[in-house]
Amino acid sequence: MRDDPIANVLDDLMRLDEIYACIVARRNMISVMPSSESFKPEVNQIWDVIKRAMDDVFTVIGEYSGAGLTEMEFRLQDYEVLFYVFPEMENALVAIVPALANKGLLEVEMENARRQILKIMDNPVQKPTSQKTTDEVYVTA
Amino acid sequence: MISTIETAIGMSRKWEAREAGREVAETAIKNLSRPPDFFLLFATIHYEKYGGFQEFLNGVWDVLPKDTPLVGGTVTGFMNNYGCFSRGASALAVSNPSMDVAVGVGKNTKRNPRRAAKQCAEMIQNGLKDSLYKNKFLLNFISGPVMPSIPGVGQKKYIRSGFVSKFAMQALGLSQALVQKGLGREDEIFEKTVQQLPDYHMILGTSMDDYKGMKNYQFYNEKLLTNAVVNLGIATDLDLGVHTTHGMKPTDLHFTITKLGAQNHAICEINNKPAVPEFLRLLNWPEGFLTEETMLHTILYYPISLRRQGREVPVVTPLIMKDAIFVPCIIDDGEVSILTVSGKDLILAVKENLHHFDNIQPEFGLFSACITILQTLGHKTNMIQEELHSYFKDKSFLLFYSAGEGTYSKEKDITYANMSFNTAVFGNQK
Numbered sequence: 001m002r003d004d005p006i007a008n009v010l011d012d013l014m015r016l017d018e019i020y021a022c023i024v025a026r027r028n029m030i031s032v033m034p035s036s037e038s039f040k041p042e043v044n045q046i047w048d049v050i051k052r053a054m055d056d057v058f059t060v061i062g063e064y065s066g067a068g069l070t071e072m073e074f075r076l077q078d079y080e081v082l083f084y085v086f087p088e089m090e091n092a093l094v095a096i097v098p099a100l101a102n103k104g105l106l107e108v109e110m111e112n113a114r115r116q117i118l119k120i121m122d123n124p125v126q127k128p129t130s131q132k133t134t135d136e137v138y139v140t141a
Numbered sequence: 142m143i144s145t146i147e148t149a150i151g152m153s154r155k156w157e158a159r160e161a162g163r164e165v166a167e168t169a170i171k172n173l174s175r176p177p178d179f180f181l182l183f184a185t186i187h188y189e190k191y192g193g194f195q196e197f198l199n200g201v202w203d204v205l206p207k208d209t210p211l212v213g214g215t216v217t218g219f220m221n222n223y224g225c226f227s228r229g230a231s232a233l234a235v236s237n238p239s240m241d242v243a244v245g246v247g248k249n250t251k252r253n254p255r256r257a258a259k260q261c262a263e264m265i266q267n268g269l270k271d272s273l274y275k276n277k278f279l280l281n282f283i284s285g286p287v288m289p290s291i292p293g294v295g296q297k298k299y300i301r302s303g304f305v306s307k308f309a310m311q312a313l314g315l316s317q318a319l320v321q322k323g324l325g326r327e328d329e330i331f332e333k334t335v336q337q338l339p340d341y342h343m344i345l346g347t348s349m350d351d352y353k354g355m356k357n358y359q360f361y362n363e364k365l366l367t368n369a370v371v372n373l374g375i376a377t378d379l380d381l382g383v384h385t386t387h388g389m390k391p392t393d394l395h396f397t398i399t400k401l402g403a404q405n406h407a408i409c410e411i412n413n414k415p416a417v418p419e420f421l422r423l424l425n426w427p428e429g430f431l432t433e434e435t436m437l438h439t440i441l442y443y444p445i446s447l448r449r450q451g452r453e454v455p456v457v458t459p460l461i462m463k464d465a466i467f468v469p470c471i472i473d474d475g476e477v478s479i480l481t482v483s484g485k486d487l488i489l490a491v492k493e494n495l496h497h498f499d500n501i502q503p504e505f506g507l508f509s510a511c512i513t514i515l516q517t518l519g520h521k522t523n524m525i526q527e528e529l530h531s532y533f534k535d536k537s538f539l540l541f542y543s544a545g546e547g548t549y550s551k552e553k554d555i556t557y558a559n560m561s562f563n564t565a566v567f568g569n570q571k
Binding site for chain 1: 154156187217218224225226227228351352353433434515516517518519520522523
């Protein structure tokens with residue numbers, strides 16, 4: 001998993017203070033986890049209930065992503081879970097953030113991550129062999 | 142007309158400060174055939190944790206030709222030809238044989254803003270005094286607010302306790318003078334700068350962190366500074382203009398400020414009543430409606446159109462202390478009104494702003510915009526980037542997010558506003 005460019009994108013997100021956890025997932029399945037960064041400890045105590053709620057949200061995403069659903073979010077206790085849906089797919093980039101996070105700033109980087117992941121999905125040839133870092137992908141975009 | 146001007150946008154998304162510094166310089170100057178005449182540099186606060194800003198600057202100077210005039214600082218986010226970002230670094234490098242450049246610096250902005258402004262403006266005045274170019278521009282970039290942490294309360298947007306509010310209001314002035322924590326006082330610096338350099342077109346921006354208001358840094362050539370103002374002065378034969386739009390609309394809700402406090406930074410009474418309950422009554426919001434959390438989603442959309450020396454000053458309420466509404470700039474009392482704004486209005490304000498420059502064939506552009514726009518629009522700020530991209534096409538542009546911004550020109554005077562979009566476009570008249 002270390003060379004998975006999507007995992008590298010998630011690693012970048014995890015370095016932001018207010019992202020407690022992020023994954024690429026679909027209903028009942030986590031597709032990609034960060035490769036080197038672990039979830040922040042704040043999430044551990046609430047992970048089970050968040051995971052169950054997420055699966056219910058993915059039912060809605062599966063139903064409406066084809067109709068143009070692009071984002072969803074829910075608040076559970078002191079956390080918010082953001083879903084950035086990949087167009088026409090049942091997959092989403094998911095992040096757990098604190099309820100009073102500077103969400104506008106996080107949204108900008110969530111969107112950048114979604115775009116990077118989409119680019120990687122569209123050009124799978126880049127995936128295991130490319131020597132480019134995700135940083136370089138952006139600079140030359 | 143063959144353009145001899147060369148511009149480039151530098152960009153780095155690397156995490157390590159030194160590497161990011163090198164990359165932001167490399168990516169800019171590799172697109173120039175000559176050394177840049179100036180280098181405007183902005184970075185988000187993240188590098189503080191990944192090597193620090195001195196290392197970041199060292200990285201830039203590993204690559205940038207010696208003696209290139211450089212100014213900039215930390216910002217909440219930025220957008221350029223490549224996209225919108227709330228993490229990373231970006232630069233605008235310009236090389237133009239028909240241009241003179243000077244940079245300036247003034248220190249201790251929170252303690253003595255007018256002296257810092259004067260010192261900084263004089264450096265520009267001296268640096269460009271022999272220039273033969275008639276069009277003059279100034280970027281006035283100032284250390285933004287650093288909120289003091291109140292013992293037992295921390296850094297809050299809404300302080301409910303009357304006792305703590307009273308203490309905080311009195312302590313703020315002391316904190317400004319002693320430890321330089323408090324408001325940015327950018328409005329005072331900008332006014333003084335305009336007084337010193339009345340013939341310049343100016344754009345005002347402030348240095349910030351990631352919206353927390355804990356710290357910010359300014360860059361002046363090789364130096365890393367805090368509580369400083371840095372200026373970039375340009376004299377050029379390019380046509381240029383500055384313009385501010387904000388998209389805020391008047392409502393029919395008017396009130397009279399009857400008592401000000403904290404050196405005219407706090408609205409203590411409205412219509413001879415305590416300000417906050419009266420403000421809530423006017424908006425038909427229930428008592429207790431405003432909390433630390435709801436402030437982010439409500440009050441940002443109801444800015445207040447205040448007055449300062451006869452000018453309209455639309456501002457967002459950044460801080461409430463018990464019954465007093467704190468504002469980021471010095472204001473006058475008298476009759477004012479509540480405004481309203483939506484995400485759509487903000488996008489329209491950008492379109493309206495660019496429309497103002499329809500008669501200019503742009504070579505490059507520089508923008509300051511309010512961080513509340515970034516906070517409000519989130520990833521939809523990409524819609525602004527698309528507007529800018531469609532106006533500038535392959536020409537360079539760089540926008541940074543600020544906490545207190547504005548423009549000045551002799552024709553339009555000072556415009557200082559929150560939630561605003563401020564443009565400086567350089568090019569040739571069509």
